[in-house]
Amino acid sequence: xxxxxIVFPGSNCDVDMxxxxxxxxxxxxxxxRHTEKxxxxxxxxxxxxxFSYGDYLRCGAISRFANVMxxxxxxAKAGKPVLxxxxxxxxxxxxxxxxxxxxxxxxxxxICEPLTLVVENNKTMFTNAxxxxxxxxxxxxxxxxxxYCSEELLAELEENNQIAFRYKDNPNGSxxxxxxxxxxxxNVLGMMPHxxxxxxxxxxxxxxxxxxxxxxxxxxxxxxxxx
Numbered sequence: 001x002x003x004x005x006i007v008f009p010g011s012n013c014d015v016d017m018x019x020x021x022x023x024x025x026x027x028x029x030x031x032x033r034h035t036e037k038x039x040x041x042x043x044x045x046x047x048x049x050x051f052s053y054g055d056y057l058r059c060g061a062i063s064r065f066a067n068v069m070x071x072x073x074x075x076a077k078a079g080k081p082v083l084x085x086x087x088x089x090x091x092x093x094x095x096x097x098x099x100x101x102x103x104x105x106x107x108x109x110x111i112c113e114p115l116t117l118v119v120e121n122n123k124t125m126f127t128n129a130x131x132x133x134x135x136x137x138x139x140x141x142x143x144x145x146x147x148y149c150s151e152e153l154l155a156e157l158e159e160n161n162q163i164a165f166r167y168k169d170n171p172n173g174s175x176x177x178x179x180x181x182x183x184x185x186x187n188v189l190g191m192m193p194h195x196x197x198x199x200x201x202x203x204x205x206x207x208x209x210x211x212x213x214x215x216x217x218x219x220x221x222x223x224x225x226x227x
Contacts, residue, residue, distance in 0.1 A: 001027045001028065001043045001044060001215075001216050001219050001220070002027070002028040002029070002030070002041065002042050002043050002044070003021050003027060003028065003029040003030075003042060003043070003044045003045070003046055004029075004030055004032040004039055004042040004044070004045050004046065005017045005018050005021070005029060005030070005031050005032065005046045005048060006032050006034065006036075006045065006046065006047050006048070006068055006072070006088075007031050007032065007033055007034065007048075008034045008050070008052035008053065008063050008066060008091075009034065009052065009053055009054075010050050010051040010052045010053055010054055010055070011048050011049070011050035011052060011087070012048075012049065012050035012051065013048040013049035013050050013085065013086065013087075013194065013196065013197075014031060014048045014050070016048070016194070016196045016197055017029075017046050017048045017085070017196045018031065019196070019199075020195075020196040020199045020208070020209070020212060021046070021212065024199040024200060024209055024212075025199075025209065025212045025213065025216065027212075027216060030042075032068065033068070034063070034066040034067065034068050035066070035067050035068065036067065036068045036071065037067050037068070037070075037071065038071060039068070039071040039072065039074070039075055040071075042075070042080075043080060043081075043219060044080060044081045044082075044083070044215055044219070045072055045075050045076075045080060045081070045082045045083070046083050046085075046088070047072070047082070047083065047084040047085065047087075047088030047089075047091055047092065048085060048086075048087070048088055048196070049085050049086030049087045049088060049141070049142075049194060050086075050087045051087065052087055052091065055087075055144075058090075058094065058102075059087060059090040059091075059094075059102060059144050060087060060090035060091035060092075060093065060094040060095075060102075061094050063087075063091045063094070064091060064094040064095040069091075069095055072095070072097070073095070073097065076097055076183070076187065076188050079185065079187050080187065081125055081126070081187055081188075081189075081215050081218075081219070082097065082187065082188045082189070083126065083188075083189050083190075083191075083211075083215070084097075084098075084188075084189070084190040084191075085190075085191055085192075085193075085194055085195065085196065086140075086141065086142055086145070086191075086192055086193075086194060088190070089102070089180075089190035089191055089192055090102050090144065092188060092190040093190065097183060097188050097190075098181060098182075098183055098188060098190045099149060099153055099156075099157075099181075100147055100148060100149035100153060100181070101147075101148050101149070102144050102145065102146065102147060102148070103144065103146040103147075103148050103173075104143065104144050104146060105142070105143055105144065105145060105146050105171070105172040105173065106146055106172055106173025107172075107173075109143070110141075110142070110143040111140055111141070111142060111143070111145070111171050111172060112139070112140065112141040113139065113140065113171075114137050114138070114139045114140075114198075114204060114205065115137070115138065115139070115140055115167060115168070115169070115171060115193060116135050116136070116137055116167075116168040116169065117135070117136050117137075117138050117165045117166065117167060117168065117179050117180075117193060118133060118134070118135055118165065118166045118167075118168055119131065119132060119133060119134045119135075119136065119164070119165060120132075120133075120161075120163045120164060120165060120166050121161045121162075121163065121164050121182075122134070123161070124164055124182055124186045124189070124214075125186060125187060125214060125215055125218040125219075126164060126182070126189045126211055126214050126215060127164055127165075127211065127214055128214045128217060128218060129210040129211070129213045129214040129217065130210055130211075130214070135168060136198075136205070136207035136208075136210075137198065137204070137205040137207050138193035138194060138195055138197075138198045138205065138207060138208055139193065139194050139197050139198060139204070139205075140171065140172075140192055140193045140194065141194060142172070142192055145171075145172045145174065145192040146172045146173045146174050147174040147175060147178045147179075147181075147192070148174075148175055149175055154175060154176055157178075157181060158176075160184055162181050162182050162183070162184065162186075163176070163178055163180075163181055164179075164180040164181060164182050164189055164191065165178075165179040165180035165191055165193070166178060166179055167179045172192075174192075179191055179192055179193055180192070180193070194208070195207075195208030195209075195211045195212070196208060196212075199212070
């Protein structure tokens with residue numbers, strides 16, 4: 001399986017993401033600049049964390065207009081896995097690939113620490129290697145991770161099983177303790193915690209590696225690959 005790590009001006013978790021895929025997962029991966037106009041050669045798209053375009057206006061508000069985002073939209077519509085982490089999640093929200101919006105943390109402070117997440121839906125292409133309600137340790141590092149949506153949208157997310165992860169102890173005020181959601185089709189995931197920073201016990205947790213393994217497992221099943 002071949003992954004693209006999208007690099008925007010101001011991305012700073014792209015190297016972490018590349019390491020997770022190449023060295024820990026053992027799959028192919030390339031850095032792809034925000035100016036790229038063709039992602040057809042890739043099987044999965046990864047939008048890393050950071051401060052794209054300096055987080056001017058709103059986090060992700062400028063990145064949504066980058067050339068590469070047209071290709072990300074195409075990949076999502078084609079059913080390819082698209083993962084946005086932290087700033088990548090914010091970009092997915094701004095681009096309309098995921099519903100809702102992101103606000104400043106409730107305490108108005110930057111949060112950087114390992115947290116416990118609960119796997120709410122283990123039947124997605126990103127979570128099939130986990131058990132339902134499994135508790136995992138994944139670090140966060142954000143100042144604007146307070147996920148917001150209307151009551152109507154929250155009910156829709158619940159009904160469609162689009163809530164992939166919840167915080168066990170909500171650090172930022174996110175509605176309904178939401179840490180990560182998918183689109184209705186289940187092939188786009190946005191999450192504020194950083195699974196790419198939890199792919200080895202050397203980093204304090206290897207719980208994030210199962211997320212990437214989930215993607216590869218489903219991709220191989222869909223492409224009838226057994227090795």
